[in-house]
Amino acid sequence: MTAILVLNGPNLNLLGTRQPEIYGTTTLADIRAMVEAHGSRLGFTIEFEQSNHEGVMVDLLHAARGRVAGVVLNAGAYTHSSVALRDAISSTELPVVEVHLSNIHAREAFRHVSHIAPVALGQIAGFGPTSYTLALDALAAHLGRERG
Numbered sequence: 034m035t036a037i038l039v040l041n042g043p044n045l046n047l048l049g050t051r052q053p054e055i056y057g058t059t060t061l062a063d064i065r066a067m068v069e070a071h072g073s074r075l076g077f078t079i080e081f082e083q084s085n086h087e088g089v090m091v092d093l094l095h096a097a098r099g100r101v102a103g104v105v106l107n108a109g110a111y112t113h114s115s116v117a118l119r120d121a122i123s124s125t126e127l128p129v130v131e132v133h134l135s136n137i138h139a140r141e142a143f144r145h146v147s148h149i150a151p152v153a154l155g156q157i158a159g160f161g162p163t164s165y166t167l168a169l170d171a172l173a174a175h176l177g178r179e180r181g
């Protein structure tokens with residue numbers, strides 16, 4: 034089995050009640066269940082994490098190095114601000130798919146900038162919880178291609 038880290042950033046623990054008009058009513062526990070079910074169909078074991086702290090997220094990326102084959106990252110607001118997370122991705126050379134529930138490009142201008150995107154394999158945004166399962170499909174395709 035191939036391990037995949039699914040890492041969630043700040044405020045995503047509040048999904049379900051947080052601005053449901055933007056993020057819907059699905060909780061992070063619901064997303065975890067979806068991701069684990071989809072992951073097992075793809076032959077992935079899922080390590081599902083959430084932190085409100087930038088440094089903890091950096092530590093989780095460092096710890097993932099050499100242990101997981103890829104990362105699905107919803108960095109929340111740190112997407113738009115964190116050079117440290119971007120450097121952690123570059124330093125660990127982990128293949129990362131950036132995900133967002135909402136379409137960040139259709140929202141406020143400050144959300145149009147992602148410090149993660151230039152060091153990610155790609156970005157999936159705007160499909161609600163399905164963004165996560167699409168990201169797993171993208172990682173499966175990428176890893177399959179890598180294995181040749």
Ligand code: DQA
Nearest residue numbers: 107108109110133134135144
């Ligand atoms: C988000 C989008 C970010 O702009 C925001 O700060 C979040 C959630 C999303 O999943 O749509 O916290 O990453």
